[in-house]
Every structure is written in structure tokens, then in C-alpha cells.
Amino acid sequence: MFLFTSQLSRTLGVRGTLLLFVNYYVTARILRAVTPAFGRLAAVEARLEGEYRAGMGRVGRESEEVAFYNGGSRERDILWRAYLRLIKHINSIYKIRIAYEWTEDYVIKYLWSAAGYALIAIPVLLTRKRNIGIQTGVDEKKTDNQVANRTETYISSRRLLLSLADAGGRLMYAYKDLLELAGLTTRLYTLLSGLHSLKPLPVPQGETGDTVSLSRVDVGVPANVGVPLVLVRDLSLSLRPGEHLMITGSNGVGKTAVARVLAGLWAAQGQGKVRRPGGRKGVFVVPQRSYMVVGTLLDQIIYPHTYAQFVESGMTEDELMSILAAANLAYLPSREGGWSTRKEWRDVLSGGEKQRMGMARVFYHRPSFAVLDECTSAVSSDVEGQMYEHAKSLGITLITISLRPSLMRYHTQLLTIAGDGKGSWTLSQVGTAEERMGMDREILAIEEKLAEVDGWEKRVKELTKELSAEEA
Numbered sequence: 001m002f003l004f005t006s007q008l009s010r011t012l013g014v015r016g017t018l019l020l021f022v023n024y025y026v027t028a029r030i031l032r033a034v035t036p037a038f039g040r041l042a043a044v045e046a047r048l049e050g051e052y053r054a055g056m057g058r059v060g061r062e063s064e065e066v067a068f069y070n071g072g073s074r075e076r077d078i079l080w081r082a083y084l085r086l087i088k089h090i091n092s093i094y095k096i097r098i099a100y101e102w103t104e105d106y107v108i109k110y111l112w113s114a115a116g117y118a119l120i121a122i123p124v125l126l127t128r129k130r131n132i133g134i135q136t137g138v139d140e141k142k143t144d145n146q147v148a149n150r151t152e153t154y155i156s157s158r159r160l161l162l163s164l165a166d167a168g169g170r171l172m173y174a175y176k177d178l179l180e181l182a183g184l185t186t187r188l189y190t191l192l193s194g195l196h197s198l199k200p201l202p203v204p205q206g207e208t209g210d211t212v213s214l215s216r217v218d219v220g221v222p223a224n225v226g227v228p229l230v231l232v233r234d235l236s237l238s239l240r241p242g243e244h245l246m247i248t249g250s251n252g253v254g255k256t257a258v259a260r261v262l263a264g265l266w267a268a269q270g271q272g273k274v275r276r277p278g279g280r281k282g283v284f285v286v287p288q289r290s291y292m293v294v295g296t297l298l299d300q301i302i303y304p305h306t307y308a309q310f311v312e313s314g315m316t317e318d319e320l321m322s323i324l325a326a327a328n329l330a331y332l333p334s335r336e337g338g339w340s341t342r343k344e345w346r347d348v349l350s351g352g353e354k355q356r357m358g359m360a361r362v363f364y365h366r367p368s369f370a371v372l373d374e375c376t377s378a379v380s381s382d383v384e385g386q387m388y389e390h391a392k393s394l395g396i397t398l399i400t401i402s403l404r405p406s407l408m409r410y411h412t413q414l415l416t417i418a419g420d421g422k423g424s425w426t427l428s429q430v431g432t433a434e435e436r437m438g439m440d441r442e443i444l445a446i447e448e449k450l451a452e453v454d455g456w457e458k459r460v461k462e463l464t465k466e467l468s469a470e471e472a
């Protein structure tokens with residue numbers, strides 16, 4: 001544009017050039033007044049598209065649960081609304097864009113050309129001698145030459161004007177693209193600033209030794225703003241290898257929160273200190289919800305190891321087989337067609353099988369400490385017991401989060417979180433092996449009696465019915 005303007009100014013003279021700049025100014029004002037907020041529109045479009053895609057992903061992931069609840073039409077309704085919101089927005093952008101592009105084309109193609117022709121005409125109309133033209137020194141007396149000069153000036157100016165309009169159009173397109181880029185950048189900026197405002201993962205105070213210990217630690221939900229919610233106050237405990245801990249308490253009292261602090265996902269609140277053995281062999285957590293990785297059957301057991309790490313570890317497939325046997329999953333390789341079978345394991349394996357696979361991972365990695373967060377709730381008691389005994393025989397110290405009293409027998413310490421709103425807790429020894437056996441027997445007896453409760457209730461009802469019939 002600068003080049004074309006400077007070329008044109010040679011033809012137009014000072015007044016013409018000034019008027020050309022007035023034209024630029026007026027055009028810029030008009031276009032600025034009619035330019036929609038393309039940046040904001042692009043940011044909203046990106047957000048709506050994100051919501052829609054997240055909804056699609058959620059339905060894909062949770063399809064079975066949705067089907068069990070017969071929630072298909074409800075989900076379709078939610079997705080349909082998200083889709084309509086997106087489409088409505090995209091359509092409104094198209095309408096705005098069409099109106100804007102028409103205006104822009106009209107202004108740049110027609111207004112600029114009209115203004116340009118008027119400007120070219122000014123010297124012709126206003127100059128008395130009419131000796132305009134970029135070629136000077138031509139013999140003015142020769143009329144033919146004058147006509148030729150004017151024609152040449154007109155044609156070159158016209159070309160310059162067309163090129164100028166073209167350059168102006170490109171500039172406006174670039175401006176529009178820049179606005180859209182700014183919108184997307186704003187969205188990315190929001191995401192990144194959200195990530196940056198997250199508190200960094202806690203730096204472990206000590207990742208040495210073979211002991212897990214919490215010393216005067218407050219466990220609470222981290223808050224980016226405001227005061228964090230403290231679930232357990234002033235918690236102190238120390239676990240050496242072989243000292244198995246069971247954490248219990250009602251739902252939502254903060255059992256998993258303690259596991260998160262132990263695993264280093266949440267920082268300990270207050271002035272407390274967390275110590276645990278470092279490295280991969282340190283604390284391994286098996287979460288409440290089973291996770292199946294994309295990949296082969298073998299990948300499920302060795303996760304988060306890669307195949308290369310598995311080979312490097314020197315472990316054989318026979319050893320993997322015995323790991324699966326310890327988790328009561330020995331039938332899987334033959335049933336599924338071998339170690340390298342790829343399937344959607346999340347859907348293929350049952351709830352209990354997925355939980356047992358979680359335990360197989362513990363046996364494979366053999367960490368010093370394993371936090372088992374209600375990860376055997378869908379496994380039958382006998383297999384659960386076998387897996388606990390096997391983990392202990394591998395030298396793994398267990399930190400179990402559970403509401404099942406029957407699991408107490410595998411532990412030496414019991415942490416009970418009160419959930420009284422004050423963050424109270426108690427830590428007690430579960431007892432000697434003999435005492436634990438006694439407790440086991442008592443638990444089994446109670447569990448057996450509990451299993452009979454339904455039958456007794458049924459009998460009471462029958463008797464009541466018979467009595468009321470006799471009285472009548």
C-alpha cells in the first residue's frame with residue numbers, strides 16, 4: 001500500500017495525496033465501526049465446541065452406565081442442546097461475516113475506486129495548463145503528445161488504484177484473521193493462566209529411607225483461593241516395612257485425601273512433614289476407580305511401564321503368568337487370545353476383574369508401600385484374602401482404605417477418621433497375631449449372623465401373618 005500510495009502521489013500532487021489520506025481515514029473509521037468482535041466470537045466458538053466434544057467423549061466413556069439407567073434420551077437431549085448452541089453460534093458468525101464482507105468489499109472495491117477516479121480527475125479538471133503526467137519535458141505544443149500523456153497517466157493511475165484496492169482488501173482480511181487469532185489466543189491464555197495459577201505439586205520433604213511417616217500433618221482439600229477445607233487435623237503416624245495400616249471412617253471423611261497426601265498429589269496443610277521412600281519403588285497407589293490403559297493385555301499388567309521397560313526388567317512371561325494367577329486372572333491370556341491382544345479393556349473386563357488387574361500391577365511393580373484405596377470392593381472375600389496375603393509375602397507394606405472390617409486382619413495399625421468436623425482421628429494397634437485371629441473369628445461369626453438376618457426377618461413376617469390370621 002505504501003508503494004502504490006507513493007506512486008499515486010506523484011500523479012495526484014499534494015492536494016490529491018491529502019485527499020487520498022482523507023479517504024483512508026474515512027474508510028478506516030467506517031470499517032472499524034462495522035467490524036464485529038471476531039476475537040470474542042472465535043473464543044466463544046472454541047468454548048462451545050469444547051463443551052460439545054467433551055459431552056460426546058463422556059457418553060462414549062460412560063455408555064454402559066447410561067444404558068443401565070436408560071438415560072439415552074436424557075443424554076441425547078444434553079448433547080443436542082450443546083450441538084444447537086454451537087451450530088447457532090457458528091451460523092450467527094457466518095451471517096455477521098457475510099454482512100461484514102459485503103460492507104468491506106463495497107467500501108474497498110467501490111468506494112476506494114470511486115474516490116480514486118475522482119482524485120485522478122481533479123488535476124485534469126482543475127489544472128488550467130493541463131500539463132499533468134509523470135512524463136515531463138514533453139513538447140506541450142504537440143496535442144497528440146498531450147493526449148498520449150494523459151492516457152498513459154490515466155491508465156497507470158487506474159492500475160495503481162486497482163492494486164491499491166487489492167492491497168487494502170488483503171490488509172483487511174489479514175486484520176480479520178488477526179482478530180480471530182487473538183480470540184483463540186485469549187482462550188489459550190485463559191487455559192494456561194488457569195494451569196499456572198494451580199499450586200505446584202508438593203515437594204516431598206524426604207524421599208529417603210524405608211519409612212512412611214506423617215508428622216503433625218493437616219489433610220485438607222487444597223484451595224486456590226480462600227481457606228482450604230481441613231478434613232483431618234494434626235495427623236501423625238509412622239510405618240516401617242511390615243507395619244500394615246488400615247484407614248477407615250464413614251464416607252467422605254477424608255480417607256482418600258490421606259492417600260493423596262501420602263502419594264504426594266496433595267500438599268500437607270499446616271506445618272506438618274511427610275516422609276516416604278522415593279522413586280518408583282516408593283509408594284504405589286491403586287485408586288478406587290480401576291484404570292485400564294489403551295494397549296495390549298500385557299500393557300494392562302505392566303502399566304505404567306512400557307514394553308521396553310518390561311523387557312529391560314528381565315521379567316518373563318511365565319512370571320507374568322504367575323502374577324496373574326496370584327490375582328486369580330490366569331485364564332485371561334488364553335481367553336483373550338494372548339498377551340498382545342488389543343481390546344477396549346475398560347469394557348471387556350468385569351468390575352471385579354479390573355480390580356484384580358489393579359492388584360496384579362502391584363505384584364508386578366513390588367513397591368515398598370502400596371496404598372489400596374477400596375480397590376478390592378468388587379472382589380470376593382476369599383480372593384481378596386489371597387491377594388492380601390500374596391502382597392504381604394512379596395514384602396509390600398499395605399496401607400488399605402476400606403470400610404470392610406474383614407480386612408482388618410491383614411493389618412497391624414488402624415487409623416479411624418472420625419469425620420466430626422474437627423478433624424479428629426484415632427490410631428490404634430490391631431493386636432498380636434493371636435488377637436487378630438480372635439478378631440477374625442469374631443468378624444466371621446458376625447458376618448455369618450448378618451447373612452442370616454434376611455431369613456429371620458422373613459420368618460418374623462410369616463409368623464406375624466399367621467398370628468393375625470388366627471386372631472381373626
Ligand SMILES: Nc1ncnc2c1ncn2[C@@H]1O[C@H](COP(=O)(O)OP(=O)(O)OP(=O)(O)O)[C@@H](O)[C@H]1O
Nearest residue numbers: 221231249250251252253254255256257258288374
Ligand atoms: N478435588 C476435590 N475438590 C473438592 N472437594 C473434594 C475433592 N476431593 C475430595 N473432596 C471432598 O473431600 C471430602 C473427602 O473426600 P475423600 O475422597 O477423601 O473421602 P473418603 O473418606 O475417601 O470417602 P469414600 O469412603 O466415599 O471414598 C469429600 O467431602 C469430598 O467431597
